[in-house]
Amino acid sequence: MPGEPDAEILRRFVQGDQEAFEQLFRQFQGQVFTWSVRVVRDRSGADDVLVEAFWRAYRGRAQFDATRSFGAWLRRITTNVALDHLRSSARRRGWRSADDQLPAPPGSDPDTRDAIAVAFARLPPDLRAVAALALIEEEPYADIADALDIPVGTVKSRVFRATRMLREELARLGLRSC
Amino acid sequence: MLNDDELLRSLRAAVPRVDPSGPSRDLWPRVVELTHQRPRWSIADWSAAAVIVISLLLFPKWFWFIAYHL
Numbered sequence: 216m217p218g219e220p221d222a223e224i225l226r227r228f229v230q231g232d233q234e235a236f237e238q239l240f241r242q243f244q245g246q247v248f249t250w251s252v253r254v255v256r257d258r259s260g261a262d263d264v265l266v267e268a269f270w271r272a273y274r275g276r277a278q279f280d281a282t283r284s285f286g287a288w289l290r291r292i293t294t295n296v297a298l299d300h301l302r303s304s305a306r307r308r309g310w311r312s313a314d315d316q317l318p319a320p321p322g323s324d325p326d327t328r329d330a331i332a333v334a335f336a337r338l339p340p341d342l343r344a345v346a347a348l349a350l351i352e353e354e355p356y357a358d359i360a361d362a363l364d365i366p367v368g369t370v371k372s373r374v375f376r377a378t379r380m381l382r383e384e385l386a387r388l389g390l391r392s393c
Numbered sequence: 394m395l396n397d398d399e400l401l402r403s404l405r406a407a408v409p410r411v412d413p414s415g416p417s418r419d420l421w422p423r424v425v426e427l428t429h430q431r432p433r434w435s436i437a438d439w440s441a442a443a444v445i446v447i448s449l450l451l452f453p454k455w456f457w458f459i460a461y462h463l
Contacts, residue, residue, distance in 0.1 A: 233425075240421055249413035256411055266420050270427040331407035350401060351408055378400065 220285055229276050239285070240269055246286065247293050250362070253352045254297035254344045255304075264300050268293040287361060294344070294362040301340035334384035338377055345370055346377035 220239055227235035247268055252261035271292050272279075279288055338346060345363070348354040349370065360367045434442075448455055 233428075236428075237421060240424060244420065245415050248416050252411045252413050256408070258411075258417065262416050262420060265416060266423045266427065269424045273424075273428050327403060328407040331403050335404065335408050346404075347408070351405055351410055378397070381400065381404070 222281070225279070225281055225285060229279055229281070231276070236269075236273055243286065243289055244269075247289060250290055250293050251297050253348060253354070254294065255300050256347060260300055260304070264293065264297045267300075268296045271296060290362045291364055298340055298344055301344060305340055330385055330388045331381070334381050334388060337384055338380055342373055342377040342380065345373040346381075349374045350377070 220242060224235045224238055228239055244265060247265050248261055251264035251268070252258060255261055255264055268289065272289055275292070279285070335343065335346070345359060348359045348362075349356065356367050356370045360370045363370070445459060448459065
């Protein structure tokens, strides 16, 4: 993770200086992309999230508190954009959700790995993001809480709910032995 | 019945960690393009504008009251 930018760069960024903004973009784009791809789990989607996150940061630069971490502020923005991306993807998929949610045909033997991937993809965006970060990427709960601007206890409860929903979805998909 | 560890192992096998090797191309031009676009009006913005216009047409005396709050 890059260190904190120079105070002068931040001051110029807040004033709307494009060169300072580009400098921050170059410094933080790797970190933002990594976080985005971990949440949305799709490289082209992560590109879109990165662009939107920097745009929102620029648009909301007046709200940046220079006494706090720029990296943490940008990560919060990135997480919000990534969640919006997951929600809009879920809405776009909505038209076929009726078919998706049909129970597996009796006697079918779905491959466990595919079933788990499907069950994971069907988690609500808020839970899926937390499950991806906590269970798959093994990010510390405190970092996830900071990125989502929620208490650590809420992260834990979302992980718990995601795990429970995964079990229910797997059972519904025909993996009753789970 | 899968226990928590087995479920976690299966989940990690089904949904592997992603390779965060940076964006495939330079995205700065796209960011610049967005920052130079005129601000887009959301549905909420259009709704608020419509409410104000209709209010002024129906109750012209509200002009100074609305102007004060804008």
